Amino acid sequence: MTTALDLLLLALLLSLIVGLGRVWRGPGFADRMLAAQLLGTTGVAMLIVLAERFAQPALRDVALVLALLALLAVLAFVARVWDPDDAVEPTASADGAGSTGLVGEPGAAASGSDGPSSGDHRPRQSNGVGDDHG
Amino acid sequence: MADSIMDGVRLLLITAGVAFFIIGSIGLIRFPDVYTRIHALTKADNLGLGLIVIGLLLGAGSLATSAKLVLIWLLTLVASASAGYLVARAARRRGVKPWQAKDTPPAKGDDTPPPQSGGH
Numbered sequence: 625m626t627t628a629l630d631l632l633l634l635a636l637l638l639s640l641i642v643g644l645g646r647v648w649r650g651p652g653f654a655d656r657m658l659a660a661q662l663l664g665t666t667g668v669a670m671l672i673v674l675a676e677r678f679a680q681p682a683l684r685d686v687a688l689v690l691a692l693l694a695l696l697a698v699l700a701f702v703a704r705v706w707d708p709d710d711a712v713e714p715t716a717s718a719d720g721a722g723s724t725g726l727v728g729e730p731g732a733a734a735s736g737s738d739g740p741s742s743g744d745h746r747p748r749q750s751n752g753v754g755d756d757h758g
Numbered sequence: 759m760a761d762s763i764m765d766g767v768r769l770l771l772i773t774a775g776v777a778f779f780i781i782g783s784i785g786l787i788r789f790p791d792v793y794t795r796i797h798a799l800t801k802a803d804n805l806g807l808g809l810i811v812i813g814l815l816l817g818a819g820s821l822a823t824s825a826k827l828v829l830i831w832l833l834t835l836v837a838s839a840s841a842g843y844l845v846a847r848a849a850r851r852r853g854v855k856p857w858q859a860k861d862t863p864p865a866k867g868d869d870t871p872p873p874q875s876g877g878h
Binding site: 655 | 765769772773775776779780782783784786787792795796799803804806807810811814817823826827829830833834836837838840841844845847848849851852854
């Protein structure tokens with residue numbers, strides 16, 4: 625039983641590594657976040673199998689927390705970065721940055737008429753983390 | 759005798775669950791656009807996790823352990839359902855075109871997925 629569980633854990637780990645190739649390849653932000661969610665789901669499965677294998681009940685609590693955190697990561701990504709309607713509005717300083725010499729910054733110049741640009745996975749505004757110029 | 763049969767059933771269920779995880783990972787790598795990748799990820803992986811949880815439930819000693827396993831599975835179900843819905847809605851709002859069969863590059867290797875912008 626334990627040997628079989630070890631082999632199954634190894635298979636899960638290989639599947640996780642294969643799936644994480646999507647983080648590397650690509651092409652959009654959402655694909656990478658989906659790979660992060662794969663990390664969450666497969667991690668939960670590995671943790672509950674590990675809890676059975678090594679008789680460590682605390683690992684089930686870890687699995688519960690990991691499931692919750694994987695959900696929160698995807699929610700935060702969609703709500704604050706990726707969704708053009710729900711994204712955090714740019715502050716006044718970031719809005720006025722286009723008229724103060726930062727025209728060459730990609731995304732700041734074309735922010736008005738861009739709309740939902742097809743296939744472009746960049747955030748619509750340059751509201752990245754730590755964007756505090758102005 | 760009964761124990762070995764029960765162990766066999768558990769191993770069968772857990773193996774089936776791991777197989778679904780592997781299928782989900784292959785789908786995440788192979789599918790062409792974000793919608794189909796959501797489809798591969800949220801459904802196959804949760805079915806696999808459900809099978810693993812059922813397999814572990816058959817050997818769970820106490821009611822608390824069983825309840826915790828079921829709770830983990832339910833939380834992951836809710837997480838995947840809402841995350842898949844939100845990512846798909848955001849992709850539609852950003853104008854990501856769903857992949858169509860004509861977007862497939864003819865006789866190309868599997869190295870580069872087709873562009874998501876509808877081919878222009």
